Every structure is written in C-alpha cells, then in structure tokens.
Amino acid sequence: MLTNRSLTIAVLVAIAVAPAGCRNRSRSGRPSNELLIVGYDREPDTLNRFSTHILEDIQTCIVEGLTTTDEQMRVVPLLAAEVPTIDNGGVRLRGDGGMDVIWKLRPGVTWHDGTPFTSADVKFTVDAINGPAYNPESTDGFDRITVVDTPDALTAIVHYREIYAPYDIQFIRGALPRHILQGRDIDRAQDYNRNPLGTGPYHVVEWKSGEYILLERVAHYWRGDDYPKIRRLLFKFIPNTNTRINQLKNGEVHVVALAPWDKYREMTAVPSVVIAKTRGNAYEHVTLNERQFPPFADVRVRRALISALDREGYTRTILDGLAPVAHGPVQPVSWAYSDRIAHYRFDPAKARALLDEAGWPVGTDGIRTRGGKRLAFTLITQAGFAIRESVAQAIERQLRDVGVDVKVELHDGTAISAIWFEGRFEAMLHWWQMPSDPELTTFFAADRTPPAGRNINYFRDEALTQLLYASDRTVDRAERKRLLERAQAIIADAVPEIPLYTVTRLDAVPASLAHFKGNPTNTGIFWNVHEWEITR
Amino acid sequence: MTPLPRFLVRRFAHAVPLLLLVSVLVFLLIHAAPGGPLEIYLANPNVRPADIERLRRALGLDRPLWQQYWSWLWAFARGDWGYSFSDGRPVAARIVERLPATFELVAVSLAGALALTMPAGIGAAVGRGRWFDRAVTTGSMIGVAIPAFWFGLLLQMIFAVSLGWLPSSGRATPGDADLVDHLQHLVLPAAVLATVLAAGWSRFLRGSMIQTLAQPFIIATRARGLPPPRVVLRHALRNAVGPLIALVTVDAALLVSGAVVTESVFAWPGLGSLFTEALARRDYTVLMALLMLSAAAVVVFNFLGDVAHALVDPRVPAA
Numbered sequence: 021m022l023t024n025r026s027l028t029i030a031v032l033v034a035i036a037v038a039p040a041g042c043r044n045r046s047r048s049g050r051p052s053n054e055l056l057i058v059g060y061d062r063e064p065d066t067l068n069r070f071s072t073h074i075l076e077d078i079q080t081c082i083v084e085g086l087t088t089t090d091e092q093m094r095v096v097p098l099l100a101a102e103v104p105t106i107d108n109g110g111v112r113l114r115g116d117g118g119m120d121v122i123w124k125l126r127p128g129v130t131w132h133d134g135t136p137f138t139s140a141d142v143k144f145t146v147d148a149i150n151g152p153a154y155n156p157e158s159t160d161g162f163d164r165i166t167v168v169d170t171p172d173a174l175t176a177i178v179h180y181r182e183i184y185a186p187y188d189i190q191f192i193r194g195a196l197p198r199h200i201l202q203g204r205d206i207d208r209a210q211d212y213n214r215n216p217l218g219t220g221p222y223h224v225v226e227w228k229s230g231e232y233i234l235l236e237r238v239a240h241y242w243r244g245d246d247y248p249k250i251r252r253l254l255f256k257f258i259p260n261t262n263t264r265i266n267q268l269k270n271g272e273v274h275v276v277a278l279a280p281w282d283k284y285r286e287m288t289a290v291p292s293v294v295i296a297k298t299r300g301n302a303y304e305h306v307t308l309n310e311r312q313f314p315p316f317a318d319v320r321v322r323r324a325l326i327s328a329l330d331r332e333g334y335t336r337t338i339l340d341g342l343a344p345v346a347h348g349p350v351q352p353v354s355w356a357y358s359d360r361i362a363h364y365r366f367d368p369a370k371a372r373a374l375l376d377e378a379g380w381p382v383g384t385d386g387i388r389t390r391g392g393k394r395l396a397f398t399l400i401t402q403a404g405f406a407i408r409e410s411v412a413q414a415i416e417r418q419l420r421d422v423g424v425d426v427k428v429e430l431h432d433g434t435a436i437s438a439i440w441f442e443g444r445f446e447a448m449l450h451w452w453q454m455p456s457d458p459e460l461t462t463f464f465a466a467d468r469t470p471p472a473g474r475n476i477n478y479f480r481d482e483a484l485t486q487l488l489y490a491s492d493r494t495v496d497r498a499e500r501k502r503l504l505e506r507a508q509a510i511i512a513d514a515v516p517e518i519p520l521y522t523v524t525r526l527d528a529v530p531a532s533l534a535h536f537k538g539n540p541t542n543t544g545i546f547w548n549v550h551e552w553e554i555t556r
Numbered sequence: 557m558t559p560l561p562r563f564l565v566r567r568f569a570h571a572v573p574l575l576l577l578v579s580v581l582v583f584l585l586i587h588a589a590p591g592g593p594l595e596i597y598l599a600n601p602n603v604r605p606a607d608i609e610r611l612r613r614a615l616g617l618d619r620p621l622w623q624q625y626w627s628w629l630w631a632f633a634r635g636d637w638g639y640s641f642s643d644g645r646p647v648a649a650r651i652v653e654r655l656p657a658t659f660e661l662v663a664v665s666l667a668g669a670l671a672l673t674m675p676a677g678i679g680a681a682v683g684r685g686r687w688f689d690r691a692v693t694t695g696s697m698i699g700v701a702i703p704a705f706w707f708g709l710l711l712q713m714i715f716a717v718s719l720g721w722l723p724s725s726g727r728a729t730p731g732d733a734d735l736v737d738h739l740q741h742l743v744l745p746a747a748v749l750a751t752v753l754a755a756g757w758s759r760f761l762r763g764s765m766i767q768t769l770a771q772p773f774i775i776a777t778r779a780r781g782l783p784p785p786r787v788v789l790r791h792a793l794r795n796a797v798g799p800l801i802a803l804v805t806v807d808a809a810l811l812v813s814g815a816v817v818t819e820s821v822f823a824w825p826g827l828g829s830l831f832t833e834a835l836a837r838r839d840y841t842v843l844m845a846l847l848m849l850s851a852a853a854v855v856v857f858n859f860l861g862d863v864a865h866a867l868v869d870p871r872v873p874a875a
Contacts, residue, residue, distance in 0.1 A: 155614045159606075206643060254730055258823045259833075266709070266717050434591035435589070437591055
C-alpha cells in the first residue's frame with residue numbers, strides 16, 4: 021500500500037504542478053531555424069532505404085540518391101553530376117540487346133564520417149542487393165545488371181543485360197557505404213539500419229522507439245556550410261489522426277505530413293499554418309476483376325458503370341474540391357501523360373442503354389438480371405478512410421440507380437493486400453501510388469495477372485500488352501511517350517478499371533516556412549529539406 | 557522447503573501446460589488472420605512476386621505451419637525470442653525498451669484508480685441512497701459507458717488545446733525531459749485509464765460493501781460500540797475487498813499487456829502501441845512474444861492477487 025500511496029501522491033503532485041509548470045515551457049514553441057517538429061503518422065521500420073517498406077520521408081534527409089525527383093516529378097541529378105541519357109553519351113545501347121549506363125559522380129562528396137563517396141560504393145550496393153546474403157525490399161532493375169565497372173573513383177559503368185527504361189531512377193535510394201557494410205550481415209546491421217551513414221544534410225542524433233527520431237544538421241554538407249538552414253528536425257510518431265491535429269493546434273508539432281483529407285477544413289483554421297497541396301502521382305479507382313465477376317469482361321458493361329458515376333460530383337462534394345477527376349492511370353504530373361483519350365461524362369441514360377444493349381434487362385426488384393443471374397457484385401475497400409467510405413457509398417447509390425446492385429465491404433489494410441494479391445474479390449476501391457517512371461506493364465499487361473504482377477483487373481488486350489513491353493524496352497523518351505500515349509488511349513477506350521480522381525497530397529506546414537516545394541512521388545516532401553528556412 | 561516456495565513451485569508448474577496451450581491457440585489465431593507480414597510490401601509496385609518469394613523464404617514463412625510453430629517454441633523456451641519481421645531487430649529488445657513506459661503508466665493509473673475507488677465505493681455504500689451514493693453511481697455509469705478514446709480526445713481538447721496546461725501526447729518533450737515534464741505527460745493518459753478503471757471498480761466495491769455491511773457480524777461490532785470508521789474500514793472493508801482484489805489483478809494484468817486504445821490516442825510508447833503496430837503489420841514474432849507475456853502476466857497477477865487476498869483476509873489460506 022505504501023507504493024500505491026506514494027504513486028497516488030505523485031499523481032496528485034503532477035496534477036498540481038501541471039498548470040504552473042507548462043506555460044513557459046518550450047512545448048508551444050514556434051517553428052524556428054533551430055528546431056522544426058514534424059508530426060508523423062507512422063514509425064519507420066528501418067532507415068536503410070533499400071530495406072524499408074514505409075515511405076522514405078525521414079531517410080531522404082540522411083541518405084541521398086544519385087538522382088531524385090523534384091516537385092514536378094522530373095528526375096534531377098543529386099549525387100550524380102548529371103542524369104545519363106543517350107544524348108549526353110551516358111547511355112549506350114549494345115548490339116546484344118543490353119545497355120550500359122555511365123554514371124559520373126559529383127566530385128567532392130563525402131560520407132558523414134569524411135570518407136569520400138565513390139563509384140566503389142555504387143558497385144558494392146549492386147553486388148550486395150544481387151548477392152544471396154542480403155534481403156532488400158526489392159531487387160527490381162538490379163537483377164538486370166550483370167556487372168558494374170569502376171574505371172575511376174567518380175565513374176560507375178552499369179551494364180544491363182537488357183534495356184531497362186527506368187534506369188535513371190535505379191539509384192534513387194542512394195548507395196550503401198562499402199567501408200561500413202562490407203562483409204557484414206546487412207539485414208542485422210542495426211548500427212547502420214537505425215543510424216545510417218549518408219551524404220545528406222542531416223544525421224540521426226537519437227531514435228527513441230515509439231516516440232521520435234531527432235535529426236541534426238551535419239557539419240560540412242557538400243552543398244556548402246550554408247545548408248541546411250534548419251538545425252534540428254524532430255519527427256514525432258503520432259499514429260492517431262486526431263491527436264496529430266491536436267498537436268498541430270497546440271504548437272507541439274509544426275508540420276503534419278500526409279494529412280488526411282477529412283481534416284482539411286479543421287487544419288485550415290489553425291493560424292500560422294498553411295496547407296500545401298501537391299497533385300500526386302496516385303489515382304483512386306475501382307478495379308473490376310473480370311476473372312472473379314465475368315460480366316465485367318463485357319466492355320459495354322464497363323462503359324455503363326463509368327457513365328453511371330458522377331465523378332465530377334464526388335470531387336466537388338465529398339472531396340471538397342481537393343482532387344480533380346482522373347481519366348486514366350497516368351496522371352498530369354507525369355511526362356508521359358496524354359489528354360487525347362476518351363473522357364466519360366456522367367450520363368445515367370447512356371449507362372442504362374449500354375446495359376440494355378449488353379443483354380441485362382431490369383428485373384422485378386429493379387436490379388438487372390440475365391439468365392437468372394443478377395448484376396450484383398461486392399465492392400471491397402480499406403476501412404478507416406472516411407472519404408473513401410463516402411465515395412463507396414456514393415458508388416453503391418448511383419449504380420443502383422441504373423440497376424446494378426453493389427454491396428460494400430470494409431477490410432483492414434493487411435487483409436485487403438492479401439485479398440487483392442490473390443485476386444479474391446469482385447471489385448475494389450483503392451489507389452495505386454504509381455512509380456515516377458510511367459511503367460504500366462505490371463498493371464495492364466495480359467501476362468501480369470497475380471502472382472506475376474498487379475493486373476488485378478485480369479484484363480487482357482494483346483495490342484496493349486505489346487505496346488507496354490515495347491515502351492519498357494525504349495530509352496528514347498519521345499518514342500517512349502508515343503508508345504505510352506497509344507497505350508493510354510487503349511486503356512481509356514476499354515475501361516478495364518474506373519479511374520475516379522487524382523490523389524492530392526496534403527501537408528500542413530508553417531506559413532513562415534520558405535522553399536517548401538512538395539513532391540508527388542514516394543520521394544516525399546523532404547527531398548529539398550536543405551533549402552527549407554523559417555523566415556520570421 | 558518452506559511451504560510458500562513449495563506452493564510457488566506447484567502454482568507455476570500448473571501454469572506451464574496452460575501457457576503451452578495458449579501458445580498453440582494464439583499461434584493458430586494470428587496465422588488465421590488474413591494477410592501476413594509480407595503484405596505491406598505489396599503496396600510498392602517495384603516489389604515483384606520473386607521478391608515476395610525471396611522474403612518469404614528468408615523469414616521462414618514458406619515452411620509448414622507446425623514446423624514454424626515448433627522452431628518458434630524451441631527457440632522461445634531457450635530464451636531466443638527471434639527477430640521482428642518488421643524491423644529486423646531482436647524481439648526481446650523491442651519489448652524491453654517499451655517496459656519503462658508501460659510500467660510507469662500502469663502503476664500511476666492503478667494507483668489513481670484505487671485512490672478514486674476506495675473513497676467512492678466505501679462512501680457510496682455507507683451513505684447508500686444519499687446524494688454521494690447517487691453521484692458515485694451516476695459518475696461510475698458514465699465512466700463505464702464512455703469510450704476511452706473519446707474521453708482521451710476530450711481531455712486533450714480541454715487541457716492541451718484550449719487551456720494549454722498539459723502536453724497532448726507523448727511521454728516526454730524530446731530534449732527537454734525532466735521529472736516535471738514526465739509527470740505532465742503522464743497526467744492525461746493516466747487520468748483516462750484511472751477514470752475508466754475506477755468507474756467499474758467503485759461500483760463493484762460499493763455492492764460488495766453493502767452486502768458486507770448488512771451481515772450480522774457488522775451489526776455485532778456496531779452493538780459493541782466500536783466507532784463507525786473502525787467498523788467500516790477494519791471489519792467491513794477487509795471482508796468486502798476480496799472480490800475487488802480479484803478484479804484489480806485481472807485489470808492490472810491486462811494493463812501490463814498494453815492499454816491499447818489509450819496508448820494509441822496519447823502516442824504513449826508502451827507495449828499497447830507496440831501490439832497495435834505488430835498486429836497491423838502481422839509481425840508474428842513480436843505478436844507471439846507479446847501474447848505470451850500477456851498470458852504470463854495473467855498467471856503472475858492472479859497469484860499476486862491471491863497473496864494479497866490472504867494478507868487482507870486471514871480466513872483465506874495462502875496456499
């Protein structure tokens with residue numbers, strides 16, 4: 021009882037001292053060039069960029085790639101002196117069908133411990149990823165590399181056994197430091213995985229599990245001692261959305277990265293904060309699984325479904341004007357985007373006519389029926405996203421108006437991944453974050469149905485498949501764009517899935533923050549954090 | 557061997573088959589949940605089926621379930637809890653680093669809950685039907701009915717956002733954490749847990765006290781002229797508190813395993829938030845260790861409850 025009594029006293033003391041002690045504490049401190057606090061919705065699993073399966077916002081502050089993507093999703097050089105292309109002689113197509121990419125590294129870059137960053141690190145990275153001892157998240161692209169030559173410390177020649185169009189983002193996750201990791205079990209190298217040696221503007225000071233990661237500027241960043249402008253960055257892990265917003269209101273955090281849309285209005289009311297909107301490279305859509313629900317195999321049915329949905333209405337009302345209607349899988353931010361494709365307006369009369377034409381007359385209960393089978397399917401989506409649930413309800417309602425019965429089912433995130441990977445669903449409302457390279461093959465090629473890819477529409481079109489593979493083997497950008505424009509036209513015409521809207525990324529940042537640019541890709545908003553500065 | 561250690565040995569020997577059974581059940585249950593540790597990788601389109609297969613082999617998930625269980629059990633029994641599927645760190649390290657926050661929150665919440673429960677339960681029983689009793693009964697009904705996450709957010713809105721008196725969440729201010737700062741961070745989550753616990757406990761104690769106070773031996777003690785506080789606190793309470801001890805020990809065991817909701821609302825870095833995270837990612841090794849700890853906590857706290865009951869009520873045999 022003694023222990024309980026003393027603890028009781030401690031609680032009472034805490035309650036008593038709380039009001040007195042806190043007003044002058046740094047809790048409500050304004051953002052400054054000394055400290056910027058980021059409220060983050062998740063804790064990273066590892067800071068090793070090749071091992072993580074979480075967004076890389078924190079990692080990009082520490083570890084830099086040879087290239088990165090900017091706010092307009094252009095690939096720009098970072099640790100490379102320039103992006104290799106055919107025009108500048110950095111890419112050579114070989115007669116045997118392979119290709120060589122010559123990476124010229126930026127001179128004068130050192131790892132945080134002062135060791136020069138060289139082509140040997142690039143070679144070591146490729147060898148480690150392709151080797152049997154290390155288990156990175158993905159070996160995509162690396163497994164097409166036969167060997168890396170290092171004629172000098174600043175040149176790495178990467179030999180591919182076949183043409184690989186997204187070669188320019190092959191090293192977007194940077195390189196592993198050879199002098200630290202050679203001969204070690206990288207999966208278990210916790211010193212590196214929790215506190216990676218990088219070349220970026222920040223290094224890890226402290227990672228307190230379940231609480232925060234504190235970063236501090238490095239002493240001599242390669243861009244010069246003027247960068248970065250902000251001394252410390254604190255990433256606080258706050259999984260609960262309401263708590264995160266409360267912290268923003270309270271001044272306990274200054275930035276809320278990846279803010280949920282349904283909190284948009286609430287956040288705009290917070291003084292001294294602006295909501296940065298970045299048109300993303302992701303699109304929300306309804307996947308129509310032709311294998312699981314054969315009526316989707318009829319293009320007239322698919323066109324009827326898209327015509328029955330008032331997508332403009334969704335973006336105006338449910339989405340509060342935050343996201344524009346999407347017409348296909350390639351978004352306007354991509355260099356490969358084409359607007360010369362079929363657009364479908366909200367036209368329920370046309371939808372009804374198409375369904376009549378496809379042989380689905382309206383039954384006695386108002387639902388269309390053919391051969392005793394009702395035009396009824398289940399639409400699955402992930403639970404916990406208020407806006408997505410509202411969109412699912414709107415779809416259910418509007419399809420019922422044209423005689424299609426939809427049942428909405430909610431699943432948790434992990435369960436839904438398992439379901440789609442096995443193709444065990446009829447329709448799914450979800451979004452893909454597309455790679456910055458406009459590769460569509462894995463999503464639409466006929467032979468890329470699970471488990472070989474992500475064609476979970478089970479859509480098969482030979483002409484499209486050939487176009488997509490041809491584009492993957494084309495390095496010349498103008499030619500590749502032509503191929504991808506034709507592919508987009510075929511996709512829009514055939515409606516293998518129903519595109520709904522382009523996902524917009526929301527980030528709440530201090531109004532006093534200068535040089536915030538945002539980023540539409542998984543590179544994240546911190547790609548130019550070295551420039552960020554609090555101006556008042 | 558003295559009687560108590562022999563009793564201890566017997567008591568914990570009985571727990572071994574129970575824990576084994578629990579391990580089989582929870583192993584089957586977490587594997588029956590849809591999805592697995594690799595599903596989170598699928599969101600990245602650059603992760604191809606070959607990558608998934610490679611990772612599955614690396615994590616040993618390609619083996620038959622019984623083999624996975626057996627190798628887990630064999631290692632676990634020897635103190636090797638394995639590595640987290642999510643971040644590759646040793647499971648034991650991931651759990652140990654969460655223990656201080658967990659114990660801190662549990663101890664303060666339990667103490668707070670008892671501090672609320674004892675006067676409320678006893679006072680309500682003694683003054684049955686009067687205003688204090690009605691206030692306690694109404695308050696405890698509200699406390700039982702109120703969802704912890706909502707109550708937590710409400711307290712945040714009032715004390716953190718509107719008044720600015722307390723931090724809204726977290727365990728300490730990074731880089732500025734002294735004792736006062738720690739205590740301030742503790743207030744809101746502990747208040748939520750203490751209120752929710754006390755709401756249930758005080759109703760329980762009230763009922764148990766009312767029953768005891770009506771028993772003949774209490775009437776006899778009153779007839780002997782003992783002062784009322786002595787009658788209530790020394791005679792009635794010691795009889796009435798037994799069931800409450802059982803309840804407190806069960807709740808304490810559950811709290812030690814993690815106050816899942818409260819920890820999530822207040823971003824409290826305890827075992828509860830670790831459990832939520834491990835569950836979402838199907839981090840089997842971490843989940844198994846946490847669930848086994850939880851089962852062990854129930855065994856240990858039940859035992860502690862029995863000892864406490866024996867100490868308070870001499871009629872209860874220690875063994």
